[in-house]
Amino acid sequence: MEAGSLRLPPGGRSLDERSPASRAADPFFRWGLTVLATLVLALIAFFFIFLVSKAQPALSKFGLLGFVFKDNWDVSRNIYEAWSLVVGTIVTSVIALVLGVPVAVAAALYVTELCPARAKGALTILIDLLAAVPSVVYGLWGVFVLIPHLKPAEQWFSDTFSFLPFVGGSVAGPNVFIAGLILAIMILPIVSAISREVILTVPRDHKEAALALGATRWEMLRIAVLPYSRSGIVGASMLGLGRAIGETIAVTLVVGNAPNVPHQIFDQGYTLAAVIANEFGEAANNPLHVGALIAAGLVLFVLTLAVNAAARAIVNRTVPA
Amino acid sequence: MSIIRIAPALASVAALAVGVAACGSGDTGNSNSGSSNSSKSSTLSGAGSTFAAPVYSEWANQLKSQGITLNYQPVGSGAGIASLQKGTVNFAGSDPALAPEDKQGLTKGKAVQVPMFFGAITLSYNLPGVKQKLKIDGATAAGIFATKIKKWNDPAIAKLNPGVKLPATNITVVHRSDSSGTTKGFTTFLSDYSPSWKSQYGADKDIKWAAGTTGAKGNDGVAAAIKQTEGAIGYVEQAYALQNHFTFFDVKNAAGKYIAPTLASTTAAGDGLKVPADLGISTINSPNKAAYPIASQTFVDVYHDLCKAGMSQSVASGLKKFLTFGLGQGQSVAKQLQFATLPSSIQSQAMQAVDGLQCNGKTL
Amino acid sequence: MTALTAVSGRRRRTDRAARGVLLALTGVALIPLVLVVYYLLKRGLGAISWDFFTTDPTGSFLGDPGGIKSAILGTIEIVALATLIAVPVGVLVALYLVEFGRGKRFGNLVRYFVDVMTGVPSIVFGLFIYIVLVTSSFVGVGFAGWKGGVALALLMLPVVIRSGEVVLLLVPDGLREAALALGAPRWKVALRVVLPSALPGLITGSLLAIARAAGETAPLLFTSAYVLGTSFNLDGRMNSLPLQIFSDVGQAQDRLVQRAWGAALTLVALVLLLTLIARLFQRRNRYT
Numbered sequence: 001m002e003a004g005s006l007r008l009p010p011g012g013r014s015l016d017e018r019s020p021a022s023r024a025a026d027p028f029f030r031w032g033l034t035v036l037a038t039l040v041l042a043l044i045a046f047f048f049i050f051l052v053s054k055a056q057p058a059l060s061k062f063g064l065l066g067f068v069f070k071d072n073w074d075v076s077r078n079i080y081e082a083w084s085l086v087v088g089t090i091v092t093s094v095i096a097l098v099l100g101v102p103v104a105v106a107a108a109l110y111v112t113e114l115c116p117a118r119a120k121g122a123l124t125i126l127i128d129l130l131a132a133v134p135s136v137v138y139g140l141w142g143v144f145v146l147i148p149h150l151k152p153a154e155q156w157f158s159d160t161f162s163f164l165p166f167v168g169g170s171v172a173g174p175n176v177f178i179a180g181l182i183l184a185i186m187i188l189p190i191v192s193a194i195s196r197e198v199i200l201t202v203p204r205d206h207k208e209a210a211l212a213l214g215a216t217r218w219e220m221l222r223i224a225v226l227p228y229s230r231s232g233i234v235g236a237s238m239l240g241l242g243r244a245i246g247e248t249i250a251v252t253l254v255v256g257n258a259p260n261v262p263h264q265i266f267d268q269g270y271t272l273a274a275v276i277a278n279e280f281g282e283a284a285n286n287p288l289h290v291g292a293l294i295a296a297g298l299v300l301f302v303l304t305l306a307v308n309a310a311a312r313a314i315v316n317r318t319v320p321a
Numbered sequence: 322m323s324i325i326r327i328a329p330a331l332a333s334v335a336a337l338a339v340g341v342a343a344c345g346s347g348d349t350g351n352s353n354s355g356s357s358n359s360s361k362s363s364t365l366s367g368a369g370s371t372f373a374a375p376v377y378s379e380w381a382n383q384l385k386s387q388g389i390t391l392n393y394q395p396v397g398s399g400a401g402i403a404s405l406q407k408g409t410v411n412f413a414g415s416d417p418a419l420a421p422e423d424k425q426g427l428t429k430g431k432a433v434q435v436p437m438f439f440g441a442i443t444l445s446y447n448l449p450g451v452k453q454k455l456k457i458d459g460a461t462a463a464g465i466f467a468t469k470i471k472k473w474n475d476p477a478i479a480k481l482n483p484g485v486k487l488p489a490t491n492i493t494v495v496h497r498s499d500s501s502g503t504t505k506g507f508t509t510f511l512s513d514y515s516p517s518w519k520s521q522y523g524a525d526k527d528i529k530w531a532a533g534t535t536g537a538k539g540n541d542g543v544a545a546a547i548k549q550t551e552g553a554i555g556y557v558e559q560a561y562a563l564q565n566h567f568t569f570f571d572v573k574n575a576a577g578k579y580i581a582p583t584l585a586s587t588t589a590a591g592d593g594l595k596v597p598a599d600l601g602i603s604t605i606n607s608p609n610k611a612a613y614p615i616a617s618q619t620f621v622d623v624y625h626d627l628c629k630a631g632m633s634q635s636v637a638s639g640l641k642k643f644l645t646f647g648l649g650q651g652q653s654v655a656k657q658l659q660f661a662t663l664p665s666s667i668q669s670q671a672m673q674a675v676d677g678l679q680c681n682g683k684t685l
Numbered sequence: 686m687t688a689l690t691a692v693s694g695r696r697r698r699t700d701r702a703a704r705g706v707l708l709a710l711t712g713v714a715l716i717p718l719v720l721v722v723y724y725l726l727k728r729g730l731g732a733i734s735w736d737f738f739t740t741d742p743t744g745s746f747l748g749d750p751g752g753i754k755s756a757i758l759g760t761i762e763i764v765a766l767a768t769l770i771a772v773p774v775g776v777l778v779a780l781y782l783v784e785f786g787r788g789k790r791f792g793n794l795v796r797y798f799v800d801v802m803t804g805v806p807s808i809v810f811g812l813f814i815y816i817v818l819v820t821s822s823f824v825g826v827g828f829a830g831w832k833g834g835v836a837l838a839l840l841m842l843p844v845v846i847r848s849g850e851v852v853l854l855l856v857p858d859g860l861r862e863a864a865l866a867l868g869a870p871r872w873k874v875a876l877r878v879v880l881p882s883a884l885p886g887l888i889t890g891s892l893l894a895i896a897r898a899a900g901e902t903a904p905l906l907f908t909s910a911y912v913l914g915t916s917f918n919l920d921g922r923m924n925s926l927p928l929q930i931f932s933d934v935g936q937a938q939d940r941l942v943q944r945a946w947g948a949a950l951t952l953v954a955l956v957l958l959l960t961l962i963a964r965l966f967q968r969r970n971r972y973t
Contacts, residue, residue, distance in 0.1 A: 073529075074529045076523070076525040076526070147549075148549065170533075172535060173546070173550050174535065257498040257537075258533075258534065258535070259529075260532040260533075267533070282396075282397065282403050282527070284406065285426045286403070
């Protein structure tokens with residue numbers, strides 16, 4: 001908090017006067033920073049425009065709607081219709097939300113409201129540490145630990161609950177459920193952290209009023225905390241969704257890499273991000289294939305953009321920036 | 322505070338460094354050539370076939386003492402050719418011969434394909450309970466890989482293996498998810514024996530596999546998938562199968578005999594081959610009586626004029642040394658890994674092609 | 686004080702059950718971390734040895750697979766380059782947003798676009814750099830470590846800008862006004878007053894961005910590529926820990942898989958260390 005190096009000469013007036021020399025530097029400083037900021041802006045704009053232009057060959061051949069909604073990703077015949085990829089992306093992300101959000105919100109509630117004060121710091125750091133594990137390590141762990149250990153349980157679940165929609169049939173090793181599970185673990189820290197902040201903004205009066213009226217702790221949470229923070233938690237979940245949609249490496253190692261629409265949760269699948277990682281190498285000299293992969297990246301970009309923008313709008317309403 | 326003073330300086334240093342690095346990499350296709358300091362050493366980069374990768378990596382080990390560093394990326398034949406087309410590597414490893422569309426994309430000059438050795442594509446499976454060697458033919462294999470045959474005790478398999486107790490386990494089909502020469506070889510074999518396979522799936526480096534099958538990257542990925550899944554079946558090059566102690570099928574060849582993949586049966590596949598002018602041979606489904614039907618050749622693809630394609634003189638001569646070694650001493654190294662060496666007629670034709678490699682018009 | 690409404694047994698039981706569920710779910714949230722660390726140690730420790738860190742991967746099919754020396758050095762080099770690019774640029778842009786861009790339309794536009802950039806999946810960055818820098822002849826075709834550094838810098842930039850902006854905004858305006866009142870020009874106020882005050886927070890934000898960049902695989906797949914040998918030439922291919930792990934994870938050989946676990950343990954240790962340092966630093970230097 002020291003104020004730099006402005007020193008007062010003994011008995012003198014001030015110091016770094018606005019002498020013409022130092023004042024002259026001001027406009028350059030401001031101008032320099034503005035140029036830098038503009039360059040960053042230009043870079044982002046270039047990035048977007050570039051992607052759109054490179055995706056042209058594929059988008060013009062199949063049409064944007066055809067690319068997204070038709071199901072035929074056939075590299076050997078040079079046909080790139082990405083519906084199975086879009087479905088795979090959505091399915092894995094939805095599974096991630098269904099599994100991850102309740103746990104994340106429960107953890108956030110516990111840490112902020114119910115936890116003894118001494119454990120709060122440690123618990124918070126531990127949950128946040130989940131975000132520090134790199135994606136490739138989650139993939140490694142998923143391939144050699146999750147998949148073999150969960151396969152018997154998955155098969156049992158598939159056999160016992162086959163009357164449920166999307167359940168039943170044989171269990172492939174890598175499948176969309178495992179991918180969704182790993183994504184759930186990966187979005188847990190971000191959903192939990194933001195939910196924590198949202199829950200902290202609940203005014204004490206609301207909570208104390210509920211308690212004063214005789215509510216139990218749980219009822220207080222149910223009546224005062226959750227309704228107030230509901231939209232913020234929705235926003236947090238959507239940020240998690242945005243992260244899940246874009247995740248590549250962990251997913252490609254455990255999802256099975258089959259460009260077919262999964263019919264049940266233990267089927268192999270494929271996502272937009274995974275297809276880019278797997279196929280860019282052999283696509284390099286085929287403009288249609290490259291265009292299709294970039295178009296997949298664009299769809300991914302637009303999806304995450306929309307989700308993140310909506311999420312931010314919701315969260316900013318609840319949590320003062 | 323010193324950090325604030327340093328920050329702009331750091332930024333300009335970083336920018337300068339990036340700028341210098343950018344200017345320095347004007348040498349297209351081989352940014353590694355500048356890193357060697359002696360004229361005798363050179364760094365080669367190649368990419369492609371995982372089928373041939375075990376041999377190339379052993380050759381690389383042996384050539385280190387001669388000052389040649391080889392960086393070979395096993396990314397599959399398709400990606401290898403794409404890299405060569407893009408100019409990010411010096412040579413591509415490709416199992417199938419160059420197709421017209423491949424040659425079209427190789428725009429930096431005339432392309433040369435040099436056959437290197439043969440290998441067996443085994444049909445490996447993971448059935449710990451079955452101790453006997455199983456037999457299979459092309460039509461049944463096509464049925465399995467098209468997921469028409471779903472269980473190991475299916476009558477089609479049982480018919481070929483009388484007296485063997487086959488379990489009722491589900492068959493998990495494992496195939497390549499990347500563009501692969503091994504896939505092309507295997508699907509060529511399947512197409513020869515199953516018209517329905519030929520019309521529905523065809524023979525290519527990358528096909529649209531049936532739903533419910535597992536895709537893995539590289540021969541090593543397929544091996545890993547087979548290893549981890551009981552009841553799995555997949556096509557892997559023999560070196561990988563042997564390394565992981567897989568069991569594999571005896572496959573019925575064109576002469577009607579059930580042949581196990583061995584050094585002898587793989588070599589037999591290369592006997593009496595007709596060699597076209599561009600050396601684009603194919604050993605799949607050889608008519609020889611003793612030949613293993615799913616034996617594949619593999620090539621190294623390079624440009625005829627290496628320097629015009631973007632390499633420096635030292636890298637070009639290093640590449641020639643590598644190829645000469647491979648066709649000479651390297652053949653015995655390949656044999657140790659259970660790859661079959663080239664028959665002498667093909668070997669001499671290959672050597673001729675390598676001897677003819679040029680640098681800016683002059684023979685190396 | 687008597688309660689206004691007596692708490693029935695049923696409500697008390699629901700309360701206890703609900704709180705139990707919340708506690709249990711919090712435990713569930715911690716299980717993955719425990720399991721990941723457990724397996725990393727169980728399967729990775731066996732690979733760790735002095736040789737592991739000091740030999741390059743050999744790529745040999747039959748013989749010794751080698752260690753991860755080139756991966757560690759490569760990660761350090763590439764991440765260092767990315768940091769050198771992203772941190773100064775990011776801090777300066779954050780400074781712009783706070784000093785000159787507050788409430789202005791242009792400032793809001795920049796802020797909005799930076800937010801957009803945060804949401805871009807890392808693989809899209811990698812693809813972009815691949816097409817612009819690796820396959821076009823703009824700067825020379827080929828994979829290069831510095832191109833990987835640029836891709837990672839793009840990833841780090843929005844994180845540094847955003848966290849930097851938050852931290853710089855926390856510096857009280859009173860400080861700025863005092864300095865201005867004493868006659869300092871704007872640029873001195875920014876560089877000599879605001880930045881030093883916000884330095885701890887800026888360092889924390891940068892450390893977190895570095896930790897994130899060190900673990901990224903997708904951008905490096907397309908830009909620096911996987912290579913065996915150690916190289917100090919940023920203009921050539923360069924190995925890195927995430928790429929080494931990604932390459933080894935799909936292998937069937939047990940030794941290679943074990944090397945993947947050892948490399949993963951090393952990477953996680955590195956990233957956790959950076960993250961913990963950043964968080965502890967943050968706690969010690971909290972403003973309010």
